[in-house]
Each structure stands twice: as C-alpha cells, then as structure tokens.
Amino acid sequence: MKRILYKQNGDIREIIRDGFSTSDNPIKEGDDVEALVASEDAVLFNSEAEMKEGIAYQVSRARAYPSVLQQLDQIYHEGIDAWKASVKKIKDDNPKP
Secondary structure: OOEEEEEEOOEEEEEEEEOOEEEEEEOOOOOOHHHHHHOOOEEEEOOHHHHHHHHHHHHHHHHHOOOHHHHHHHHHHHOHHHHHHHHHHHHHHOOOO
16 A cells, blocks of 8 residues: 655655554654655655545545456456446546546
8 A cells, every 4th residue: 555645834744544543643754755756655745635635536436446246247247348338437437636
C-alpha cells in the first residue's frame, strides 16, 4: 500500500491506516519524501483538502467494484468482454480527480 503524504503549514504529514483506525502523524525524520514519491511508494498531496478528495475518490471507486469472486464469475458466464465493459463503466462513473 502506498504511503499517503500531504503538506500542511510547511510540514509534511502522513496518514497511517492500521486495520480499523487511521492516524495523522508528522513525517518521520530521515524519510526522503522526493525519493518515496519518485519510486511510487508514496503519493504526495499539496494540501489536506486535496488529500481528503483523493482518498474519497479511492474509497468510492473501490466500493463500486464487485468482489473478485463475482468478477471471476462474470468472466466465466459472460466472457471477458462483458467484464471489461463493466469495469469501464465503474471507471467512467468514478473518474480520477
């Protein structure tokens, strides 16, 4: 899972999701933020509002997908093209910000 970082008042903070809880902490000293983002191990938002919008998009899009089992069942019964069409509809209905 990517690390979620955002800028706030000149500092960089990190959202940490651990099971059912979420915490908001200052970035650990010694973490090279530019290297994390360049390696795609982290995503950096320019503000808390932008971060919340990005997370909301991820959550709503993830909830729109059926389970993997249901997707495999669709592929088996309706074929790969029907599955691709249903995935495209979900992506179209929940565009990236």
